[in-house]
Amino acid sequence: MNKSKSIFTVFLLVSFVLTYSPLSSQEPKGKGNSISDLAPTPPLGFNSFDSYLVFLSEEKANAMIDIMADKYKPFGYEYFVIDAGWYDNVELYKGTYYPKKRLGLAIDGYGLPEPSKAYFPSGIKPLADHAHEKGLKFGVWIIRGIPKVAVEKNLPIKGTRYRARDIADTTSICVWSDKNYGVDMSKPGAQEYYNSLIDKLASWGVDYIKVDDMVPNPKEIMAIAKAIENGGHKMMYSLSPGDVNSMDNLPYYKKANMLRITADIWDNMLSIEKGFYAWEKFFGLEGNDFWPDLDMIPFGRLCVESPDFLEDIPEEAKSRQSLFTQDQMKTFITQRALAASPLFIGGDLLTMDDFSYSLLTNKNMLACNQNGVMGVNIYRAGNLDVWLTPNKEDPGKGWVGIFNRTTTDRKVKLSKYDLGFTEFKDSYNVVENTNAFKLKDIWNDSEFIIDSDYKFFVPANGVVFLEYSELSTIK
Structure with a gap:
């Protein structure tokens, strides 16, 4: 047998050593025992955003947990993740899950999220318990910072003598969501706030957090990593969004298990092209519990609870079957397999079509993905x-x-x-x-x-x- 190597092997070693070795001297030390060893290979799961936007109900969530355990868990899919909207106070249009009136965030006396009575009247813990009973892991979306309403009321920071106004950075606001202020990590009580947030989620049985508006904010990335470690929680940590990343912050990104490296991905060719661009940019940075993430897989039925009865709904938010052709779907999932991206199904598990299911559960595709090497x-x-x-x-x-x-x-x-x-x-x-x-x-x-x-x-x-x-x- 000839002793052969691919161009990939040498290119990987050379590009990584020449381009990224200087980062090692400035990287924050240690990943923390609570975050490490959770993702030896790219994580697999489901995220509710593509299929239910911010309108998922506990009835549908419970039903999808059952489907996921039965049809997807045998292939390695294990994380069931509820995206945004789960702690929105809303009044719904009759017979729908679309809000007629938004009433603000549901929070407790310490400014921490509480489940929406409209969407999750039984709470989050019963859902997590259900997922665990089925052999799955459970996750939720959260967003960086402290709710503005907590600052307006100047609520106390749990376990401290400090209050919300002591830690809020009112100049730091997400460009696409005005519900929170950033947290000034130089202030006493700031780390304790994040500790209390993560402790509360962990008490409900949350195994995974997707934290939005984090990528441009390295100090708060570190704060949540510390909160997970301080509490001794085994909790997968995913960073979002993906279109504002900087290689200068790579040492901080590596404090998490997953990093979104694209803007939102949908069922169109532009999204496939975004994937190629991001794959090249982050080539060689995978592994050691850190996986560049090309975002969710928009196969099957999307935007199930979209308010199609209203005017001026953006195209991407309209209820539909995925607009990808079958060839585009093959391209999309092959890209993610070869790039060792986390695989999170975005389409509705309750109505997933046979062709999409065949791609998502193809054993050769999954073997390539779980090989854990970016091509x-x-x-x-x-x-x-x-x-x-x-x-x-x-x-x-x-x-x-x-x-x-x-x-x-x-x-x-x-x-x-x-x-x-x-x-x-x-x-x-x-x-x-x-x-x-x-x-x-x-x-x-x-x-x-x-x-x-x-x-x-x-x-x-x-x-x-x-x-x-x-x-x-x-x-």
Whole structure:
């Protein structure tokens, strides 16, 4: 057997050492025992935003927990996450879950969130208990800072002599949500506020938090990491949003388990292109309980509880079946498999169609994703990309994606070198591997062997997703 390596291996080592090694001297020490070891591979789960926006009810949540445990847990999906809206006080239109009138945030006497009586009258803990009984883990969305209403009332910070106005930074406000002020982490009582927030969520059985408006605020990223560690909680920590990240803050991002690296992703080609851009930007930074996150998977039925009866509803918020074509869906999920992105289903689990389900639970796709290595772009010509992800356990095996980023079907001839099957004769001489390779076409469920050039048909906006084995390594 030839001792072969892919271009990916050397590129990974060189780019990481040259580009990111200077960060090590400034990185905050330790991840904390409560956050580490929770995500040895990219986390898998469901998040409610794509399907229910901020209008999820406990009835639907309980039903989806049952479906997830039965149909998705056997494939490794384990986190059931409720996104925004769960602590909104609202008056609903009769017969709907859409708010006729917004009454502000539901909070307790310490400025901490309480479940919405409109959406979760039984509370959050029973939902978490239900998820745990089904063998799942449970998560919720929260947003950075302290509620403005808590500051207006100057509520006490639990366990301290300080109050909300002592810690609020009234100049720090999320650009897309005006419900909170930031927390000034230089003030006494600030860390205690975040400690009390995380302690309360943990007391309900929350295993996962998605924290919004955090990415541009490294001091508050650290505050929540410390709160998880201070309480001794085993809690997955995910950062959002993804379109405001900076490599200067990478040491702080790594205090979490997941980092959104894209803006909101929906069922359109622009979102797929956002994924390619973010994948290249964050290449080589995965692993060690830290996973760059390409956002949720908008397959199936979306925006189920959208108020379609009202005028001027944004297109993305309208109730619909995912607008992706089947080829775009294959491209989308292949991208996430090869990029080792966390996989969080966004579509409605209660009505998921068979084709979407077949992609989400494909064992070869999941094996590539759970391999936990971000692939590298090894070939690009005329909007045709080839990306390669090596098998971390065996350098003679791995996965390749041939992506057609155009609206026209293409037939392309690629060599083994184009596919990344290379050898190193010496430090400066990279040549095509002379061995034959066995390829499995994952989406077409076929196998073939190549020992020279090969012609591939790649549909418009589509992909050929291959699992490869160097022939001499096949048992």
